[in-house]
Amino acid sequence: MQADVERIRAGAAAADLAGFLLPDQQALIHERGWLKMLAPRAAGGAEMPLPEAVRLEEAIAEADGSMGWVVTLCAGAGWFAGFLPPDTARSVISTPRVCLAGSGAPTGFADREGDGYRISGRWDIASGAPMATHFTLNAVVRGEGEEFVRAFVVPAAQVVVEPTWRSFGMRGTASHSYRIDGAWVPASQGFTIDPAFATAPGTLYRFPFMLLAWVTLAANLSGMARHFLQLAGEIVAARRQPPASAQDALARAAMALEGARERMYALLDQAWAQADSAGGGMEAVLDARLREASQALVLAARRAVGDIYPYCGLRAAQEDSDINRVWRDFHTASQHALFTP
Numbered sequence: 001m002q003a004d005v006e007r008i009r010a011g012a013a014a015a016d017l018a019g020f021l022l023p024d025q026q027a028l029i030h031e032r033g034w035l036k037m038l039a040p041r042a043a044g045g046a047e048m049p050l051p052e053a054v055r056l057e058e059a060i061a062e063a064d065g066s067m068g069w070v071v072t073l074c075a076g077a078g079w080f081a082g083f084l085p086p087d088t089a090r091s092v093i094s095t096p097r098v099c100l101a102g103s104g105a106p107t108g109f110a111d112r113e114g115d116g117y118r119i120s121g122r123w124d125i126a127s128g129a130p131m132a133t134h135f136t137l138n139a140v141v142r143g144e145g146e147e148f149v150r151a152f153v154v155p156a157a158q159v160v161v162e163p164t165w166r167s168f169g170m171r172g173t174a175s176h177s178y179r180i181d182g183a184w185v186p187a188s189q190g191f192t193i194d195p196a197f198a199t200a201p202g203t204l205y206r207f208p209f210m211l212l213a214w215v216t217l218a219a220n221l222s223g224m225a226r227h228f229l230q231l232a233g234e235i236v237a238a239r240r241q242p243p244a245s246a247q248d249a250l251a252r253a254a255m256a257l258e259g260a261r262e263r264m265y266a267l268l269d270q271a272w273a274q275a276d277s278a279g280g281g282m283e284a285v286l287d288a289r290l291r292e293a294s295q296a297l298v299l300a301a302r303r304a305v306g307d308i309y310p311y312c313g314l315r316a317a318q319e320d321s322d323i324n325r326v327w328r329d330f331h332t333a334s335q336h337a338l339f340t341p
Contacts, residue, residue, distance in 0.1 A: 001059060004028060008063040015066060015172035016325050019165070020130050025067060025172075030097050034060070034071045038079035040200035043089035045081065047202050050212065051265070051272050054219045061223030065329030066172030068223055070128040072216050073173075077102050077136045079212070082198055082205035083191040084153065089199065092153060095133045100153065101126040101178075102136030108180065110150060112143035116186040119152060122179040124164070129176040135159045137180075152190050158183035169328030195281070203276040211287055215268055217338055218294040218301075222261055224330040225301035229254055231323040232308045235315055246311040253304035260300035264293040298339055305330050 011022045021029075029035060037053050039045025048056075053075070061068025077100035081089040092098065108121015123137050134153050141150045164177040191197070198205035229250065236246045267290040275282045309316060309327065316323045 004032070005059070005063040008060065008067050012064040012066070012172070013320070013322070013325065015064075017171075019171050020174040021067060021070060021128075021172050026097075026131055029067075029071060035074050035078055035099050036093060038075050038204060039081040039093045040089060040202060040205070042086060042200060043081050043093040045078065045093055047200075047204060049272060050204060050207060050215075051268050054215050054268060055265070057216055058219035058223040061220040062227045063223075064172070065220070065224045065227075065326065065333060066170050068220050069170060069173050069333060070131075072220055073127040074099050074101055074132070076212070076216060079204065080136055080151065080153065080191060080193065082200035082202070083151075083193055084199060085188045085191075086199055088153075088188045092134055097131075097133065099128055099132045100134045100136055101128045101132035103178075104138055106138040106140055106149045108137060108139040110139040110141045110152065110190075112141070113184060116184055117141070117152070117190065118182055118184050119154065119180050120182050122162075122177060124177045125175045126161075126178055127173040127175040129161045129178060130174045132156050132159075132161075135178055135180075150190050151193055152185060154180060154183060154185055154189065158185070167332050169325075169330070169332030203272070206275055206281060207272075208282070208287060211271075211291060213338060214291055214294040215264065217333075217336060218264065218297045221298050221301045221330065221334055221339075222257065222264075224326060224333065225257055225304050228305050228323065228326045228330060229257070229308060231326060232312050232316075235312050235323065249307055249311060253308050257297075257300045257304045260293070260297040264290070264297045267293045298334070301330070302334060 007028055011025050015022050033046060036045040037048040041047040057068055057072045060071050081093050103123035103126050107123050108119060110117040110119045119139055121139060133156050136153050138149050138151050140147050159178050159180055162177045165175045193209050195206045233250055236242045271282055271286050271290050312323060315321050318324055
């Protein structure tokens with residue numbers, strides 16, 4: 001992994017300036033098959049055990065926030081293949097350099113037409129949009145009685161990307177908006193994200209979606225916070241006479257962050273083992289504990305970055321410094337709707 005970390009970091013500053021992941025970074029993602037890691041084996045994916053995938057996502061985010069976020073969000077969209085009809089899942093995942101980007105807000109409509117749906121709408125914040133081969137979305141279905149929301153996967157050829165991402169951090173994610181103007185898709189490209197409707201039999205597809213979102217995104221913030229503390233430690237150590245208060249604050253922040261990480265991962269391993277045992281589900285109390293531990297990890301990461309930033313001096317305020325980029329990435333990612341009150 002160390003060679004991959006060096007390769008990721010070599011392009012991180014340039015990707016931040018360019019506003020998208022550079023060709024070498026994209027090539028690494030596809031070489032490692034990271035965007036297929038949560039897709040079913042039967043469809044051509046790796047179907048990686050979730051605890052292993054979350055630790056990998058954290059490591060990538062620690063190398064670079066934008067890279068980690070794109071891998072996490074787009075691999076997460078690849079997980080949806082476990083809810084598609086098997087033939088459709090294989091067709092999507094077998095696409096060369098496959099990348100699924102998308103948005104969860106139901107800001108479009110799907111009107112029933114023949115054996116499929118005609119989709120129109122506009123969706124915001126699709127991380128990895130420029131490299132996407134497919135887009136996932138939620139749309140309000142009309143023409144089948146009472147309206148309801150359904151998920152769809154649509155080839156990028158039927159989608160128009162609108163360059164709207166102008167955040168001060170996570171620039172490399174290129175989390176642009178996209179629209180669809182009356183594209184027809186077959187009903188087989190619709191799916192329901194619920195274990196009861198999984199089409200792949202693995203444990204991954206019995207794991208609750210919102211809990212999966214919590215642990216994967218919390219791990220991203222943890223990775224960025226760890227990177228920030230490492231860079232802050234280097235800055236403090238380089239000072240001629242670093243104050244003892246700075247060293248003490250760094251030690252406390254690192255200890256609190258690592259403690260929160262250990263608790264979340266211990267519960268994640270326990271939840272995975274429970275979900276994997278005899279094809280069973282997960283107890284509600286364990287679901288709640290893991291969600292609380294993920295929230296606690298996010299809080300610990302926020303506190304660590306916030307407490308240590310004042311010790312970093314003007315270097316941390318310079319836009320072209322590594323620590324400033326990590327700080328900007330962290331504060332942008334932590335504004336995700338999942339983490340806001």
